[in-house]
Each structure stands twice: as structure tokens, then as C-alpha cells.
Amino acid sequence: MILFYAYGSGLGHINRIQSYIQDKNIPFSSCIILTNTKHKNFISPAIKTIYQQDSFFKDSLLFRDTLHQLIETYLIKELVVDVFPSGFYGELQYFDDVPLKKTLLARILKATYFEKQGPPRYDELLVLEKGIDLKHYNYKKVTYAQVPTDLRHSKKEIRIKAPFFYIIHSEPAEEVHQLYKMAKMHQKNGEHIYIQTFCALDDLTNEEGVTVLQNTPPLLSLLEEADKLFTACGFNLFYATEQYRAKQYFMPFKRRYDDQFQRKLLNT
Template sequence: MILYYAVGGGMGHLTRAKALIEHFQVPLESVKVLTASPFAQSCFPDLPILPLPSHLAQNPEFYQVWLQQQFRKYNFEQVWVDSFPCGILGELQAFADANLQWAYFARILQWENYKGIWQKTLPFEKVYLLETLEKAHQNFLESHYSKNLENLHFEYSRKNVSCIFDENDWLIVHSEPETEVCELLAYAYEQAEMENQKPRFCVISPISKLDTSLIYTHFHLQEAHHYFEQAGRVISACGFNVMKQMQPYQEKHHFLPFPRRFDNQFLRAKLAFTKN
């Protein structure tokens, strides 16, 4: 049994969890995805979710007890850790000596902000590098896991969907927070005005009612990337998943990085410009 650690804000960790579980062809009955995301059940109904009670984030001792209970209940043999090498709060360090197989999936992490959490090295047998990392993060991994590093390339599953968008549609794709969804929508309006265009502004987000006077059409779609090909333009932030999903459509991708405590969307945006 695998515990996939996908704790973090937004839907990015869950989107990546789904893609990696499919990439490694893990039977869904053999994995539990740990998350505190309020969107988990509604946006990822097929994922075997292990919901993390939100109040535990404020009670580290109870959180440890709860985690221990889950390990006993499900008899986990492997732990796959997304993004945070010892957990977002450092909570996984308590299990470093347990009889478990560990794997780490590394995306960009602001090491300067995270390194104070790390105190104990987890025995990762595999460290999968999902993108170019910050140098300090890369150096940490090379110093502790030099023989276990592996670049991992994976794709997001594609399915045939109804054609609900066309070239006149601009998709604004973002889960949360609402202020950032509004900022991306305003950015799209600015582009349209500068280019003298009149597209339909289509917001794809779990948030249906935005605090804005701008006119838009809302869509609540579980996996937005299936529709990117249909639209004339896609406006997004610079999270890992959307930047990777938009690689085949770079010519119509417009993006804004937002500040994050642990992610570095500005570095990811810079790397995207460099590649282009």
C-alpha cells in the first residue's frame, strides 16, 4: 500500500498525484492520497483520497498521532512525497526510521524558506526531478541522494471531450485564491484592450462568483487541460502543472507568476522564457 503525500495549497499537488499514479500504473486500490484540499472530493472524484482534517495543521502533536493511526490502519509500505522532502510542516521526519520505502518527487522549492523545517534526512530510495530546481535545493539533493537522482518525464492523460470553446475564447485557469483569479482576469482584459480584441473571457475555477465588475463566463471543469487545444488563448499563473500542460501550446499561453512561500513561480516563468 502506498501513501502519496500531496499536502499543500490549491489543486496542483492533486493534479500531479493523479498524473504520477497513472504514469507508474499504480492500481487505485493500492494507494491513498493524503491531502487537506477542500477541492479533493469534488474535483478528483476518482482519486482514493485520505482527507487530512484541517484543524490538525495547528496541532502538531495531534497531527503526529493521527498520522501514526493512518499508517497502522492502512498498513502503508511505501511513501511517495510530493514537493516537500520532509513534509510541509516537517511531520514526515517522525517516520524516518520506520520500515518504509520512500520516494520523493521534486519540483521547484524555495529552499531558503523551507530549509529551516528540515532536520532529519529521510531515506529516499528514489528522488525524481520533475523540473529544473533552485540551485540550493538541487545541491541539497545531490549532497544526500547523489546515487538516487533521476530525471522523470511524464505526461498528463488526455481524453476526448466535447468542443465547448473556440478561437474567440480566452481561458483564465486558476483554482485559488479569488484575488489571483480576479487579477488574471484583469490581465486578460488588459491584453484584449491593447490588442483591440473582443474575446469571450472564460474563467475555469472552483470559485464561481468573483468579486469583480468584469464580465466573464464561469466553467467548473475537473481537468482544464483537456480543453486548452480548443481555445484561442490560455491565461494562467505559473504553477508546475499548468506550465507543463501548456508546453505544446506555448504560442497561446500567457502567464503571470504569483508569490508563494515555498514555490517559486518567478523562477519557473524565467525558465519558460529562457526555453522559448
């Protein structure tokens, strides 16, 4: 069995892990995901999912004991980490003694993260994008790879109000509103605005000229036919929408450690 540790509030970690599993042709029945995500319904039911609240991950001793129990119970042979090298709260800082292969899916992080946390040693560092400073990492082997980031979309058909703009951002609501303001600045012909999100937008739901689509994957028809596409610069959506760059407008947002501004700078 392979244990995947995916920590994060959005859909990025879950989608990236499942893309990794499919790319490696790993049977879903051989996978366990340990996560805090509230979007559990987007994980294949064939994958065993162990959900814990944030307080669990903040308790490094409880996390470590549970990790050892999972390894023994499910005969885990590899741990694949899709969070920061030492964990979000330092929960992985002391797991060098865990007797199995450890793989880290590495993304661009701010240097300030490494000032606080000394990363454990990984058997394999899977570098997923350019701009990663390897001197901050502790690893035996480095592999440059690209986990497929095909956008998980819906082919559901809706009656489209053209011309239109399309905003895709899961959460939080404050950032969705900023993207909405950006889209409004680009309006010249009264374009309708579709907003794809997972958060409540009560003030925009009844706004004239706006359609809010909640709790569903992006619609393929809207992606392909939108006059302009507005998104943030989170890892998954950034690379999954690459084919729409000609009409895409970015707004990087500040994150504690993920560096969306650097990602935009290096790729646009």
C-alpha cells in the same frame, strides 16, 4: 499498499499523484491518499482517500502517531510525499524512524524553505523539473523523471463566442482578477473572455463579454480554439499546457515556498 501524502489547496497535488500512480501502473486499490484538499471529488473513487483539515497537519505529534497507525493498519510498504521535504509545517521533519521506503516528488522551492527545515532522509528523490538545488536535500538515490502532466480536460461542448481569450486558474479570486486584467490589456478586437476557476467570481459572472466556468476541468475546445491563453506558473498547469506555448501568457504568483518566478524563468 502505498501511502501518498498530498498537501495543498489546489488541484496540482491530486492530479500529479494520480498521474504518478497511472505512470507506474500501480493498481488504484493498492493506493491510499492522505490529503487536505477540498477537491476530493477529483480523486478516483477506486483510491482510498483519508481527508484531514489543516489543523491536523499542524499538530506534528498527532500527524506522526496517525502515520504510524496507517502504516500498521494498511501494511504500508512505501510512502510517497508530494509536499515539501519536511512537510508544510515541519510535520515530516522527524520521520526518519518510519520503517519503509520513502519517496519524494521534488519541485522547485525557494531556498528560504530549507533555512527553516532540516529535511529527513529519503530513499529516492524523484526530480520532476530543472532548477532544483540538490544540495538542500537528504537522499540515498536521485532519479530524474517526468511525471506525465496531461491536462485533465472536459470534452463538453459549449457554444463558443469567437474570437476569445481563455483564463485558467483555480484560486484565489484575487489572482483570477489579476489574470483577467492582463487579458483585458491584450484585447484589441473585443475578444470574449472565458474564465475557468473553482472560486466565486460574483462581480465577473454578470460582466458583459465574460463567461465564468466553475468547478469543472478545462474545456478542450476552449484550449484548442482560444486566441490567447492566460495562466499562472503552478507546476501542473505550467507543464500540462506546454503544447499551447505559442499563444500562452504567464503571470507567476508569489507563494510561500513554491517558486513560480524561477519556473517561468527557466522554461520560457
